[in-house]
Amino acid sequence: MRMNEGVEWALHSCLNLGWLGPERAVTAGRLAAFYGLPPAYLNKQLQALARAGILTSTSGPRGGFRLARDLDAITLLDVVVAIEGPDEAFRCTQILRQGPGGDPAADYLKLCVISQAMGRADLAWRRELAGQTLADIRATVERGYPDTPERTREWFATVAG
Amino acid sequence: MRMNEGVEWALHSCLNLGWLGPERAVTAGRLAAFYGLPPAYLNKQLQALARAGILTSTSGPRGGFRLARDLDAITLLDVVVAIEGPDEAFRCTQILRQGPGGDPAADYLKLCVISQAMGRADLAWRRELAGQTLADIRATVERGYPDTPERTREWFATVAG
DNA sequence: GGTTCTTTACTCGGATATCGGCTGTCCGAGTGTCCTCGG
DNA sequence: CCGAGGACACTCGGACAGCCGATATCCGAGTAAAGAACC
Numbered sequence: 027m028r029m030n031e032g033v034e035w036a037l038h039s040c041l042n043l044g045w046l047g048p049e050r051a052v053t054a055g056r057l058a059a060f061y062g063l064p065p066a067y068l069n070k071q072l073q074a075l076a077r078a079g080i081l082t083s084t085s086g087p088r089g090g091f092r093l094a095r096d097l098d099a100i101t102l103l104d105v106v107v108a109i110e111g112p113d114e115a116f117r118c119t120q121i122l123r124q125g126p127g128g129d130p131a132a133d134y135l136k137l138c139v140i141s142q143a144m145g146r147a148d149l150a151w152r153r154e155l156a157g158q159t160l161a162d163i164r165a166t167v168e169r170g171y172p173d174t175p176e177r178t179r180e181w182f183a184t185v186a187g
Numbered sequence: 188m189r190m191n192e193g194v195e196w197a198l199h200s201c202l203n204l205g206w207l208g209p210e211r212a213v214t215a216g217r218l219a220a221f222y223g224l225p226p227a228y229l230n231k232q233l234q235a236l237a238r239a240g241i242l243t244s245t246s247g248p249r250g251g252f253r254l255a256r257d258l259d260a261i262t263l264l265d266v267v268v269a270i271e272g273p274d275e276a277f278r279c280t281q282i283l284r285q286g287p288g289g290d291p292a293a294d295y296l297k298l299c300v301i302s303q304a305m306g307r308a309d310l311a312w313r314r315e316l317a318g319q320t321l322a323d324i325r326a327t328v329e330r331g332y333p334d335t336p337e338r339t340r341e342w343f344a345t346v347a348g
Numbered sequence: 349g350g351t352t353c354t355t356t357a358c359t360c361g362g363a364t365a366t367c368g369g370c371t372g373t374c375c376g377a378g379t380g381t382c383c384t385c386g387g
Numbered sequence: 388c389c390g391a392g393g394a395c396a397c398t399c400g401g402a403c404a405g406c407c408g409a410t411a412t413c414c415g416a417g418t419a420a421a422g423a424a425c426c
């Protein structure tokens with residue numbers, strides 16, 4: 027049960043986009059170079075964010091990605107779902123159907139007590155993720171490392187891309 | 188981010204072992220036949236439960252698996268960790284080290300705000316899993332389906348294995 | 349000089365290889381049982 | 388009849404393939420900008 031590595035990249039990239047502001051679009055290559063990530067693969071993740079409506083993408087020269095809305099309207103869950111998909115980790119395969127006394131027509135996703143319990147745990151996880159926005163993260167970072175926004179802007183302004 | 192299918196099998200098998208009682212050991216083949224699962228693969232999962240101290244295993248004729256302790260001392264988290272391993276789903280790769288201003292010696296597992304936030308979500312998930320024992324599950328099942336214990340015992344007693 | 353058209357270079361987007369881990373299977377080590385043989 | 392020894396069959400345990408999804412890469416469609424040509 028390993029989460030897609032792109033989730034981490036996407037979260038950090040969204041934060042960076044937040045510090046850079048929505049004026050300019052930033053290419054996947056620039057965002058990848060910031061952390062030394064494979065550009066084409068990060069591009070794939072950013073595409074997923076665009077499909078989910080978290081980013082907007084523009085092609086051509088001076089194109090790239092920018093935030094579709096402010097960071098306080100983007101939760102951690104939004105990003106995770108955009109990359110990982112909406113399915114929960116535990117998937118009940120309804121093996122009770124195969125057992126003695128099992129009803130092939132029953133919906134054990136709802137009936138199976140184990141499925142319910144695992145669903146509650148998944149819900150607690152999602153609730154925690156949905157309770158934190160990227161603006162919260164940004165605020166915490168800026169409180170602990172006040173020069174991060176300026177350094178980030180500087181890097182994207184000076185380093186050739 | 189898909190959970191190992193063996194977790195579902197392990198949970199259901201532990202419940203069945205709880206209904207059958209600790210007097211007799213039950214073979215992986217019998218437990219697998221109950222749901223029509225591949226016997227050798229279920230055996231692999233049960234081995235993991237034995238390594239984790241949830242089950243005890245005995246070889247030879249009249250051997251098999253039995254519960255190492257009562258169901259009220261086995262949480263859902265115990266079973267999940269036994270099958271999936273102790274690592275959490277989100278693994279911070281500390282990409283901040285590679286970025287400008289990154290400290291190669293810093294422990295970003297603790298410092299990175301994103302890592303902290305994802306860790307909190309994982310903790311909420313684990314807390315929910317640890318808060319429910321298999322005895323709770325058993326009680327809920329018996330409340331909704333009172334004849335399940337007897338039917339299960341009957342099946343294991345009558346069906347040849 | 350201004351406007352329009354063409355060329356150009358750049359970026360996203362999806363299609364295409366490659367790799368690791370879950371899924372599934374098989375055979376050997378160990379062990380309890382049953383039978384046989386001897387006392 | 389009773390006990391000891393041995394053969395046997397059964398089960399776990401770990402070692403060995405197969406397959407699917409994540410990882411990583413590449414090339415084409417579309418586009419905005421820059422330059423050239425024309426008015």
